[in-house]
Amino acid sequence: MYIALDAMGGDLAPQAPVAGAVQAAREYGVSLLLVGDQEKIRQELSRNGQCESSQLAIQHASEVIEMGDSPVAALRRKRDSSLRVAFTQVKDGKAGAVVSAGNSGAVLGLAVTRLGCLPDVERPAIVTVVPALSGRTCLVDAGANVECKPVHLVQFAIMGEVYARVVRGIRSPRVGVLSNGEEDSKGTETTRAAHTVLSRLPLNYIGYIEGRELNNSGVDVAVTDGFTGNIALKTMEGFYDFTQGQLRSLFASSWRGKLAFLLLKRSFADLRASIDYDEVGGAPLLGTDGVTIIAHGSSSPKAIKNAIRVAHESLQRGVNRHITESLQRLPDLEALTADGRGRKIWSQLRQKFRPTKDAAAEAGTPAAPDKIGPPNRHDTRDETEPPEPAE
Amino acid sequence: MYIALDAMGGDLAPQAPVAGAVQAAREYGVSLLLVGDQEKIRQELSRNGQCESSQLAIQHASEVIEMGDSPVAALRRKRDSSLRVAFTQVKDGKAGAVVSAGNSGAVLGLAVTRLGCLPDVERPAIVTVVPALSGRTCLVDAGANVECKPVHLVQFAIMGEVYARVVRGIRSPRVGVLSNGEEDSKGTETTRAAHTVLSRLPLNYIGYIEGRELNNSGVDVAVTDGFTGNIALKTMEGFYDFTQGQLRSLFASSWRGKLAFLLLKRSFADLRASIDYDEVGGAPLLGTDGVTIIAHGSSSPKAIKNAIRVAHESLQRGVNRHITESLQRLPDLEALTADGRGRKIWSQLRQKFRPTKDAAAEAGTPAAPDKIGPPNRHDTRDETEPPEPAE
Numbered sequence: 053m054y055i056a057l058d059a060m061g062g063d064l065a066p067q068a069p070v071a072g073a074v075q076a077a078r079e080y081g082v083s084l085l086l087v088g089d090q091e092k093i094r095q096e097l098s099r100n101g102q103c104e105s106s107q108l109a110i111q112h113a114s115e116v117i118e119m120g121d122s123p124v125a126a127l128r129r130k131r132d133s134s135l136r137v138a139f140t141q142v143k144d145g146k147a148g149a150v151v152s153a154g155n156s157g158a159v160l161g162l163a164v165t166r167l168g169c170l171p172d173v174e175r176p177a178i179v180t181v182v183p184a185l186s187g188r189t190c191l192v193d194a195g196a197n198v199e200c201k202p203v204h205l206v207q208f209a210i211m212g213e214v215y216a217r218v219v220r221g222i223r224s225p226r227v228g229v230l231s232n233g234e235e236d237s238k239g240t241e242t243t244r245a246a247h248t249v250l251s252r253l254p255l256n257y258i259g260y261i262e263g264r265e266l267n268n269s270g271v272d273v274a275v276t277d278g279f280t281g282n283i284a285l286k287t288m289e290g291f292y293d294f295t296q297g298q299l300r301s302l303f304a305s306s307w308r309g310k311l312a313f314l315l316l317k318r319s320f321a322d323l324r325a326s327i328d329y330d331e332v333g334g335a336p337l338l339g340t341d342g343v344t345i346i347a348h349g350s351s352s353p354k355a356i357k358n359a360i361r362v363a364h365e366s367l368q369r370g371v372n373r374h375i376t377e378s379l380q381r382l383p384d385l386e387a388l389t390a391d392g393r394g395r396k397i398w399s400q401l402r403q404k405f406r407p408t409k410d411a412a413a414e415a416g417t418p419a420a421p422d423k424i425g426p427p428n429r430h431d432t433r434d435e436t437e438p439p440e441p442a443e
Numbered sequence: 444m445y446i447a448l449d450a451m452g453g454d455l456a457p458q459a460p461v462a463g464a465v466q467a468a469r470e471y472g473v474s475l476l477l478v479g480d481q482e483k484i485r486q487e488l489s490r491n492g493q494c495e496s497s498q499l500a501i502q503h504a505s506e507v508i509e510m511g512d513s514p515v516a517a518l519r520r521k522r523d524s525s526l527r528v529a530f531t532q533v534k535d536g537k538a539g540a541v542v543s544a545g546n547s548g549a550v551l552g553l554a555v556t557r558l559g560c561l562p563d564v565e566r567p568a569i570v571t572v573v574p575a576l577s578g579r580t581c582l583v584d585a586g587a588n589v590e591c592k593p594v595h596l597v598q599f600a601i602m603g604e605v606y607a608r609v610v611r612g613i614r615s616p617r618v619g620v621l622s623n624g625e626e627d628s629k630g631t632e633t634t635r636a637a638h639t640v641l642s643r644l645p646l647n648y649i650g651y652i653e654g655r656e657l658n659n660s661g662v663d664v665a666v667t668d669g670f671t672g673n674i675a676l677k678t679m680e681g682f683y684d685f686t687q688g689q690l691r692s693l694f695a696s697s698w699r700g701k702l703a704f705l706l707l708k709r710s711f712a713d714l715r716a717s718i719d720y721d722e723v724g725g726a727p728l729l730g731t732d733g734v735t736i737i738a739h740g741s742s743s744p745k746a747i748k749n750a751i752r753v754a755h756e757s758l759q760r761g762v763n764r765h766i767t768e769s770l771q772r773l774p775d776l777e778a779l780t781a782d783g784r785g786r787k788i789w790s791q792l793r794q795k796f797r798p799t800k801d802a803a804a805e806a807g808t809p810a811a812p813d814k815i816g817p818p819n820r821h822d823t824r825d826e827t828e829p830p831e832p833a834e
Contacts, residue, residue, distance in 0.1 A: 183685070184685070185685060185688050195623060198623060198629075198630070198631055199632070230674060231670075231674075232586060232669065232673035232674060238589075239589070239670070240589055240590055240670055241590070262673075262677045262681075263673070263674040263675065263676065263677030263679075263680070263681055264677040264681030265681060266678055266681055266682075267678075267681045267682050267684070267685035268681055268684060268685065276674075278623065279622075279623050279630070279631055279671070280670070280671055280674055282623035282653075282654070283621060283622075283623060283654040283674070283675055284654065284674055284675065284678045285654065286654030286655040287654035287655070287657055287658075287675045287678045287679060287682075288654075288678060288682050289654070289655045290653075290655030290656060290658045290659055291657075291658050291678075291679050291682040291683065291686075292682065292686075293658070293659060294574070294575070294576060294658035294659065295682075295683075295686050297576050298714055298717075298718075302710050302711070302714055305710065306710070308706040308707065308710070309706070309707065309710060311703075311706055312702075312703035312704075312707045313703075315700070315702055315703040315706075316693065316699065316700065316703045319693050319697070320693070323693055326689075327689075
């Protein structure tokens with residue numbers, strides 16, 4: 053299955069996307085459909101010692117959505133943009149995924165309008181993988197949905213859990229809802245309703261988490277609306293720049309600093325790589341009927357290569373099938389929106405999950421491997437309080 | 444005017460509060476009313492080479508609100524707590540301010556119930572001063588109000604601006620509303636309504652700011668609801684811990700690291716001090732009829748000393764008088780809540796501000812020094828678009 057790469061998207065296009073594609077084809081053996089101006093793509097391929105082939109195919113598109121274009125205008129006017137044509141490849145079944153470092157608003161808009169949502173998904177959401185003390189944390193939604201209902205947060209939790217488990221290989225991802233405190237009484241009306249439902253679902257739900265847990269490995273999937281998620285993410289980026297600035301002036305301020313910098317130079321490069329966005333390889337948009345990876349506008353070839361890897365893994369491991377299966381096992385989450393407290397949902401939940409539990413207990417076997425989270429977790433949750441989030 | 448210090452509040456009470464009080468009395472010449480168990484306070488005073496005096500007076504209180512007490516229970520049951528008695532001193536006119544490192548929920552609850560709000564203030568808000576590349580940024584609201592209406596955000600902006608100008612001495616503080624992007628179309632319904640009103644008020648309003656601007660000195664007052672403010676703040680704290688952890692392991696991992704650490708040890712201490720919470724001295728709660736400074740639960744004597752300094756400056760510079768005057772000059776912000784867009788408000792605004800502007804122009808003099816922001820700013824704003832926030 054081809055992965056369609058928007059060869060014209062991003063600040064460094066077409067050089068970085070094409071170079072990244074060549075690296076990805078070599079390293080992961082994936083087949084890529086490079087979408088954009090075919091002359092320019094051919095030039096870039098030859099600059100990388102390659103030519104058009106079945107593994108590095110070209111799909112011509114005559115227009116480019118610029119970073120400054122308004123997404124709405126871009127979607128309506130540029131009918132032959134590289135990005136739109138890339139999504140058309142997926143819609144037509146010629147490719148399974150789109151990777152783009154272009155205008156992220158346009159990527160979002162085209163993904164939703166061209167691919168549509170998966171069954172039962174109300175709103176697609178962006179997962180951003182942020183650095184943490186050990187491993188990384190999936191923050192969902194990182195900016196696609198500014199105003200959310202409880203049902204959306206619950207769906208983000210399910211989709212984020214599936215992504216962390218199926219693509220990132222975390223056995224039983226700990227899921228938390230971002231809030232202004234750990235107590236059940238904290239949060240907004242929306243987070244409280246989502247929190248109540250999530251604490252009864254067969255997820256490894258650890259409850260509310262605070263902002264300080266995003267980077268301390270206390271949680272694997274942090275769930276929030278796109279407004280708060282974007283602000284948390286940008287706050288991290290800003291604080292990173294701030295500390296970098298502080299360190300730079302510390303190293304430059306004296307001979308001791310300069311000498312220390314020389315001693316640490318190599319370790320700093322390693323440290324930076326561990327936080328490095330390029331390693332993460334873009335943010336998946338979960339919930340559309342196809343795989344979409346939104347890469348950073350300033351993506352390097354390495355970042356593009358890793359974004360292609362993430363697209364490849366998402367396809368190979370069937371992330372969308374897992375999302376659909378997980379959502380289909382849930383009760384009608386719409387009920388949650390109606391009463392705002394999720395009361396109605398309990399009876400539905402009990403009916404839905406009790407039989408599975410009883411059957412599993414009787415058979416003495418663990419539940420199916422693609423069940424959300426470890427089955428025993430749900431059993432204990434029915435009787436006991438959710439555990440406190442890790443400090 | 445006395446400053447009432449909750450001598451029993453905080454993880455290190457009564458040692459840290461009393462030691463901080465002794466330092467503040469010496470350094471700033473302020474008079475303090477130490478509220479709490481008089482025997483313990485006397486012991487701590489003598490440990491600091493002091494005894495009860497008119498400058499270091501004691502007000503006995505038999506109970507203590509513990510950090511783990513539920514604020515509601517604490518307020519209802521412990522009628523003779525040191526915190527409650529401290530607020531009573533302000534209510535009775537015996538003191539002008541309360542400083543406490545105790546249970547912050549209880550501080551908030553008692554401040555609102557004992558002191559009440561200033562005229563025209565709908566909701567008091569917490570200002571937290573966060574480190575930035577040069578200087579610091581006032582984040583308001585840092586956690587007092589989880590769900591906010593546009594009128595609240597507008598009031599937070601006014602109160603934050605007054606605090607930055609009057610207490611922190613910034614001549615014309617740049618005010619921004621925290622959002623998920625800089626364009627007017629971004630944000631929630633609530634932020635958009637607040638944004639529209641703020642861009643027409645005589646403030647140095649620079650528009651929407653993103654999370655990355657909180658620590659890069661692009662703004663002096665960042666306005667948000669208490670839910671988002673708390674998450675942004677805790678995200679910074681978490682990211683700080685994360686980078687500290689990374690640096691620690693970098694220094695410990697090799698002889699080069701260890702040597703570099705020895706070289707940098709002193710500079711690191713300076714760096715830490717520049718970010719240090721202790722230097723800031725607590726978060727003022729703005730909008731109540733009295734001065735309240737919420738210090739961190741783990742406040743050291745130095746943090747308490749600085750919190751007392753902030754209380755002293757707030758009293759001396761009449762921050763509450765300035766807030767009241769600024770709010771009284773505004774049109775009826777309630778109208779904003781009614782139509783959600785603030786359309787009605789324009790006509791009121793024009794009537795309210797045009798005469799002042801014309802009068803100032805005729806007289807050829809700058810507006811009164813306590814006017815919010817530079818008067819000319821408003822003149823240009825009526826005709827032109829608000830400038831882009833600084834990068």
